[in-house]
Amino acid sequence: MSATAPAGRPEHASLAQLGALLDRRQVSAVELARLFLDRIERHRDLNAFLDVRPEATLAQARAADERRARGESGPLLGVPLAHKDVFVTRDWHTTASSRILQGYTSPFDAAVVERLAGAGMVCLGKLNCDEFAMGSSNENSAYGKVLNPWDRGAVPGGSSGGSAAAVAARLAPLATATDTGGSIREPAAFSGVTGTKPTYGRPSRWGMIAFASSLDTAGLLTQDARDCALAFNAMLGFDPRDSTSVERPPEDYTRHLETGLDGLRIGVPQEFFAAGLEPEVEAAVRAALHEYEKLGARLVTVQLPNAALGIPVYYVVASAEASSNLSRYDGVRYGYRTADYADLAELMAKTRAEGFGAEVKRRVLIGTYVLSHGYYDAYFLQASRVRRVIAGEFQRAFAQCDLIAGPVTSGVAFGFGEKSADPVAMYLADLYTVPSSLAGVPAMSLPCGFGRQGRPIGLQLMANHFDEARMLGAAHRFQCATDWHARLPPGF
Amino acid sequence: MKLSDVHRIARLARIEITEAQAEETARQLNDILAMIERINRVDTAGVAPMSHPLDGVQRLRPDVVTETPDRERTMANAPARQDGLFLVPRVVE
Numbered sequence: 386m387s388a389t390a391p392a393g394r395p396e397h398a399s400l401a402q403l404g405a406l407l408d409r410r411q412v413s414a415v416e417l418a419r420l421f422l423d424r425i426e427r428h429r430d431l432n433a434f435l436d437v438r439p440e441a442t443l444a445q446a447r448a449a450d451e452r453r454a455r456g457e458s459g460p461l462l463g464v465p466l467a468h469k470d471v472f473v474t475r476d477w478h479t480t481a482s483s484r485i486l487q488g489y490t491s492p493f494d495a496a497v498v499e500r501l502a503g504a505g506m507v508c509l510g511k512l513n514c515d516e517f518a519m520g521s522s523n524e525n526s527a528y529g530k531v532l533n534p535w536d537r538g539a540v541p542g543g544s545s546g547g548s549a550a551a552v553a554a555r556l557a558p559l560a561t562a563t564d565t566g567g568s569i570r571e572p573a574a575f576s577g578v579t580g581t582k583p584t585y586g587r588p589s590r591w592g593m594i595a596f597a598s599s600l601d602t603a604g605l606l607t608q609d610a611r612d613c614a615l616a617f618n619a620m621l622g623f624d625p626r627d628s629t630s631v632e633r634p635p636e637d638y639t640r641h642l643e644t645g646l647d648g649l650r651i652g653v654p655q656e657f658f659a660a661g662l663e664p665e666v667e668a669a670v671r672a673a674l675h676e677y678e679k680l681g682a683r684l685v686t687v688q689l690p691n692a693a694l695g696i697p698v699y700y701v702v703a704s705a706e707a708s709s710n711l712s713r714y715d716g717v718r719y720g721y722r723t724a725d726y727a728d729l730a731e732l733m734a735k736t737r738a739e740g741f742g743a744e745v746k747r748r749v750l751i752g753t754y755v756l757s758h759g760y761y762d763a764y765f766l767q768a769s770r771v772r773r774v775i776a777g778e779f780q781r782a783f784a785q786c787d788l789i790a791g792p793v794t795s796g797v798a799f800g801f802g803e804k805s806a807d808p809v810a811m812y813l814a815d816l817y818t819v820p821s822s823l824a825g826v827p828a829m830s831l832p833c834g835f836g837r838q839g840r841p842i843g844l845q846l847m848a849n850h851f852d853e854a855r856m857l858g859a860a861h862r863f864q865c866a867t868d869w870h871a872r873l874p875p876g877f
Numbered sequence: 878m879k880l881s882d883v884h885r886i887a888r889l890a891r892i893e894i895t896e897a898q899a900e901e902t903a904r905q906l907n908d909i910l911a912m913i914e915r916i917n918r919v920d921t922a923g924v925a926p927m928s929h930p931l932d933g934v935q936r937l938r939p940d941v942v943t944e945t946p947d948r949e950r951t952m953a954n955a956p957a958r959q960d961g962l963f964l965v966p967r968v969v970e
């Protein structure tokens with residue numbers, strides 16, 4: 386595949402193509418920053434961005450151009466990106482899309498922000514998401530819904546809806562995101578972009594606003610798998626400031642991009658094709674699996690018998706961890722504080738009642754309940770045990786195959802308001818993404834077709850722990866043979 | 878989950894809740910708990926709880942000062958402060 390951008394349209398170019406344009410001095414970092422800032426301004430109706438500060442962006446772009454002028458190079462140097470608003474930043478506000486953090490300015494940059502900035506990436510601003518990354522439609526943001534660029538009547542997915550919409554509309558060549566139970570892959574599928582969650586512990590959680598610490602994993606929304614591999618080289622790695630960061634030697638995530646697929650065993654879990662999967666999604670996913678067979682891979686049937694229990698396990702574990710993590714928002718040290726209160730207890734209870742949205746409160750209450758006296762064993766401990774059962778099933782499956790493939794979601798993006806009145810219906814949207822989150826294995830969504838009303842469909846690939854290079858390689862081979870990832874929403 | 882349970886956990890979670898909200902919350906939380914109940918169908922005898930996907934061990938570091946927060950930048954986010962301290966209502970008479 387050529388790394389040459391179509392002349393005159395760098396806004397549609399991939400990260401790899403932009404790096405080449407910058408290398409050849411065909412465009413400067415400042416020109417790119419202005420181009421994307423202008424697109425962000427023109428498409429403000431999508432509501433993808435929460436904070437844009439052109440002066441801060443242009444200062445970073447000028448610094449990148451100066452580094453290139455001094456003879457530095459690198460695939461990311463001068464390429465713009467945007468960050469999900471759960472990564473704290475010194476130069477942009479950070480709210481996690483919550484009222485309780487309105488106007489918050491972090492004294493430091495998150496590790497992921499720091500690493501990508503160190504490689505010369507230029508920040509375009511902060512991206513809308515579900516409040517504290519809790520949601521599957523981006524309807525839980527305190528700052529309004531994000532529109533899906535493919536169909537403005539459809540949700541972009543969540544929680545990383547702003548990240549997915551921004552990349553789909555090419556308001557940014559790529560965007561950071563976080564995945565706790567599917568928050569990268571589901572919006573990637575709904576918005577027709579490539580979304581990748583690496584192995585738990587590979588990206589640092591330092592400076593990433595905590596939701597559920599045993600699950601929270603930073604990742605990327607990109608135009609294709611190659612861009613993700615290039616950016617992972619800078620973004621992932623050991624960080625002593627994160628107590629669960631994995632200490633392993635750095636690796637090159639692009640090393641399998643040109644590896645052929647002959648003999649690759651792709652596991653197909655029967656449970657992912659059971660009742661509930663919409664025929665148009667099943668047809669697109671099966672066509673993608675057939676494409677893999679044509680590329681030399683072999684399909685193997687595997688079993689994940691308890692995968693369907695991933696959702697209940699997840700809503701116990703994640704809510705319990707959230708109830709603990711979100712106790713820090715008390716109206717004392719930072720963030721929103723209620724106007725009227727008689728004492729400290731009332732200050733905290735009213736601040737939290739007014740500062741948190743409905744879904745966040747629901748999860749904090751569920752989490753408090755499953756951790757409370759008398760319910761801890763039946764809910765929290767049992768869920769933690771079933772989590773190990775599910776993780777064990779992944780290990781048995783990976784003994785028979787190299788990658789696992791299936792759908793990302795049961796249907797295409799749903800409409801605004803279709804599921805927001807029924808929390809359980811919304812939770813079930815994460816049926817196929819939650820199991821791999823519980824197991825901590827890398828997983829991704831790549832575009833593989835379109836369903837009703839031209840809404841995108843995603844193919845999910847999962848790999849064993851630390852095997853994301855092979856997963857990205859297999860995704861890249863698919864993207865060399867198909868053009869689903871290269872389609873643009875009309876009008877962008 | 879009864880209405881009294883909702884009030885109890887809301888108090889534990891430090892979230893103010895009105896009577897009308899408590900009823901709607903009880904209904905929603907019971908829907909969620911009904912969905913969660915399914916985990917009790919799995920026989921987990923002898924299965925250790927999993928608290929970390931890689932079964933990682935908490936890494937320890939020497940107990941030394943490694944960074945000094947920027948006090949002014951940090952406190953700039955406080956809703957109320959005075960003389961370099963966070964202000965809260967009187968808690969000790």
